Amino acid sequence: MIEGLGDGGVPLSPLRLQNASEQIAERLVTAIALGEFVPGQRLPAERELAGMLEVSRSTVREALQRLVATGYVKIHRGRNGGAVVQADWGPGTAEMVERTLAPNWEYFEHLFDLRRLIERQIARTAAERLEEEHVAGIEAARDRYRDAGTDREASRVADRELHAAIARATKNPLLGNLSRQLRAQISLGFEAEPYSAAIRQLAIEQHALLVKAVVERRPEEAARLAAIHFSLTEDAIRKLLGRVRR
Numbered sequence: 460m461i462e463g464l465g466d467g468g469v470p471l472s473p474l475r476l477q478n479a480s481e482q483i484a485e486r487l488v489t490a491i492a493l494g495e496f497v498p499g500q501r502l503p504a505e506r507e508l509a510g511m512l513e514v515s516r517s518t519v520r521e522a523l524q525r526l527v528a529t530g531y532v533k534i535h536r537g538r539n540g541g542a543v544v545q546a547d548w549g550p551g552t553a554e555m556v557e558r559t560l561a562p563n564w565e566y567f568e569h570l571f572d573l574r575r576l577i578e579r580q581i582a583r584t585a586a587e588r589l590e591e592e593h594v595a596g597i598e599a600a601r602d603r604y605r606d607a608g609t610d611r612e613a614s615r616v617a618d619r620e621l622h623a624a625i626a627r628a629t630k631n632p633l634l635g636n637l638s639r640q641l642r643a644q645i646s647l648g649f650e651a652e653p654y655s656a657a658i659r660q661l662a663i664e665q666h667a668l669l670v671k672a673v674v675e676r677r678p679e680e681a682a683r684l685a686a687i688h689f690s691l692t693e694d695a696i697r698k699l700l701g702r703v704r705r
Contacts, residue, residue, distance in 0.1 A: 479514055480521035485555040486512075486647045487526060491547050492556055493699055494658065495651040500611045502532065502542040503649070511648050553703035559647065560700050567645070571693045574641045575686050581638060582669065582685035585628035586678040593628040594674055600624050601670045605663050614659065615651050621666060625673060645692055653695035661691060 490496055502508070505523070509516045523542050526532040530549055532542045560567070585593075600621035607613040619642075626635035643650050652658075665688040672681035 479518050480525065482559075483508075483512060483514065483519065483522035484525040485559050486649075487522065488531060488552055488555045489559040489699075490647050490649050490651070491531060491544055492552055493695055494547070494654040495646055495649055496544050497611045497654060498544050498547055500544050502544065504541060508649075511643070511650065556699060556703045560696070564700070567696065570641065570645050574645065574689055574693075577634070577637055577641060578685045578689045579682040581626050581629055581634050582673060582681035583678040584631070584634065585625045586673045586676050586681040588630050589628045589673060589676055593624065596624040597621065597628065597670055597673065601666050604666060611654055614654065618652060618662065619650070621670075625669075628673065645696070652692050658691055658695065662688070665691075 487496075487502075496502055502523075503511070505516045505519050508519045512519070523532060523534070526542070527534055529551070531544065531546055533545050534540070534542055600617055600623075604614055604617035604621055607617055622638060623635060626638050629635070639650075642652070646652065665684065669681060669684045669688055672684055
């Protein structure tokens with residue numbers, strides 16, 4: 460276990476117990492502002508969010524009620540109900556983003572650096588160790604992301620599956636585990652990458668190039684392309700912090 464990464468649970472500075480629901484609400488607003496969750500998308504279920512953040516369901520429920528009160532989400536009842544994102548920016552968003560990101564910025568810089576190092580190594584090793592049995596899964600996940608259209612949830616799942624498939628080609632499950640832990644940390648615990656129409660189009664193009672390099676067994680090219688691709692999240696976080704500070 461790498462110090463500071465835990466098992467993929469609560470990232471960044473520890474939650475202050477007396478204000479845990481408020482801090483979770485701030486993290487959710489920051490994730491929404493980043494595009495990790497977009498208007499019209501259903502948030503993970505209470506149980507899933509509680510597991511991601513290692514807090515009780517009642518704490519998550521209280522955080523969601525705060526977001527309902529401020530107009531970020533709406534709760535739908537019934538069998539297919541849940542919390543659905545209504546807005547990606549509202550009064551107080553800048554302050555909440557600042558409180559979430561700024562105190563942890565040095566840690567984020569270390570995470571960005573570590574992720575670039577690890578994802579380059581994963582892509583390089585996958586290209587070196589790839590076997591034919593890995594190719595179909597990698598290419599299928601690439602195509603699912605490309606074909607997801609405006610379905611944010613389908614895109615999120617396909618993106619995660621693509622990078623998991625590439626990691627499996629390394630034949631070292633610890634690399635895949637570390638990649639997932641880093642994703643969870645950088646995404647504030649929600650295991651989702653920033654998303655917008657522009658980011659999606661870049662990701663489609665970059666996925667195609669990365670998959671081609673891995674499948675054609677070009678290790679150094681795969682490593683170079685992975686570093687470029689995984690900078691998308693880093694760039695989005697930097698731009699968001701710059702935006703709120705302006």
